[in-house]
Amino acid sequence: MTGSHSGGLARVLSPTEVMLLTLSALSPVLSVFIGGNAVLHLAGTGAALGFIVGALLVATFALLYAELASSFPGAGGLYPSLYALLGGRWTFPYVMLAFALTFPAVGFAALGFGSFVHSLLPAISSDIFAFAGLLLAASLAVMNIKRNSKVIALFLVIELVALAVLCGVAVHALARPLAEVLAHPVQWSDGAMVPTGSVTICLAVVTGGWMSAGANWVTYFAEDMEDAHRRIGRVVAWAGLIAGVTIAVPVVLVVLAIDDLPAVLSSATPMTTFLMRSGGPLVGSVVTVGVIVAIFNALIASIIGNSRLMYAVGRDGVFPAPISRVLSYLHPRFRSTAGATFVIVALAAGCILLGEQRLLLLITGTFWEYFLMACAVLAGRQAGLLSLRFRIPFHPLVPIIGLAMGIGVILANWTDVETGRPSMAILLGMFALAFAWHEIRVRSGRGEVELKGSDLDDPLAETDLQLQDR
DSSP states (O other), X not given: OOEESTXXXXXXXXXXXXXXXXXXXXXXXXXXXXXXXXXXXHHTTHHHHHHHHHHHXXXXXXXXXXXXXXXXXXXXTTHHHHHHHHOHHHHHHHHHHXXXXXXXXXXXXXXXXXXXXXXXXXTSOHHHHHHHHHHHHHHHHTSOHXXXXXXXXXXXXXXXXXXXXXXXXXXXXXXXXHHHHHHSOEEEETTEEEEOOHHHHHHHHHHHHHXXXXXXXXXXXXXGBTTHXXXXXXXXXXXXXXXXXXXXXXXXXXXXXXXXXXXXXXSSSHHHHXXXXXXXXXXXXXXXXXXXXXXXXXXXXXXXXXXXXXXXXHHTTOSOHHHHHHHTOOOTTTOOOHHHHHHHHHHHHHHHTTOXXXXXXXXXXXXXXXXXXXXXXXXXXXXXXXXXXSOOTTTTHHHHHHHHHHHHHHHHHHHOTTTHHHHHHHHHHHHHHHHHHHHHHHHTTSOOOOOXXXXXXXXXXXXXXXXXXX
């Protein structure tokens, strides 16, 4: 089914175009450079094991997204499937948190863009570049999504070239075998190289997995995709695998190629230091430009994706009528989510003023999605409400892995007393307040919050029972 969907978003994107948008939103370059730096500082050469195992876990976890999305493909991402399978009691808090986290996440990406551009043009404030990048990205995001996918594809090529350069430099400078790195990881600690402990390796796996994740972005473009019910499950599954490989391989190669472990691991930016030592200043500058392009590309794609969730919430009338009308407003010519894009830019611009540290407190403690998705798949299979078009093999192994990952993320955040623990406490408090408000509303006789779930009435939606009757 192509064209306009009930006067709403247009189903014009092919699976390839959705994949390009997804890879742009999760941004492999950012995950490699920012995430790679963080895990190299945390675990040293244990970063290789962290990214390998983490990527395998999130690629497996992406299968949960795939089965849910193939059954309930809607612009709200997980929102339609969670509502259909778990009800408003658990979906309303999820929607409220997803809604609230959008603005600091976009603002944080804009600050990253400003910081990298400022490193090349130090005479101008990084905040000015952040605001300019946000406005320019939004102006592109509100254009026709079919045209946007082509622009984003061009930027993604530049991003992948930067990664290819990094991999090429690493392959040329290989210094140690993979078996040594996996069996005897070491890290820089207190001025010396020491063995990396098992607890640290576990934290590296959680962080590496978080940095390799991103298949969920496919679900935000479900109502833009042609024949989504039949095709989106496979696209999500492949996105999880491609993202894991694209992000883990460069980090592993760099670990194998570091010539001087103390010098690189003690650096504030190990990935950049490795490039400068092994590739030279020119290569380092070229890759920096690629990083800037990658952040800008991620800004565009993430604004497009997040605006779909807000559009779905507005269309369902979750908020008061004036707010819902703004969120659900579509551009009359481009059929883009213009109203939601405006709201994202306005509030993300305010978040820029908070600074990176405060924004980190709002975006690093997420953990509930693992539990909700695993429970939704278990409940959906039990009730026969999930489509047969995409099925996770070896059920219920993957949902159990999802629950274990949720516990792992909680433990990882708990050990981070500066950011992870307070972030988790803030977000858990927000989730509890939204849950309590929903329960109070129901018990007072006003009924559940009206969460209809995007696209649930699509004629292509078929459950187990419908397909088995054939």
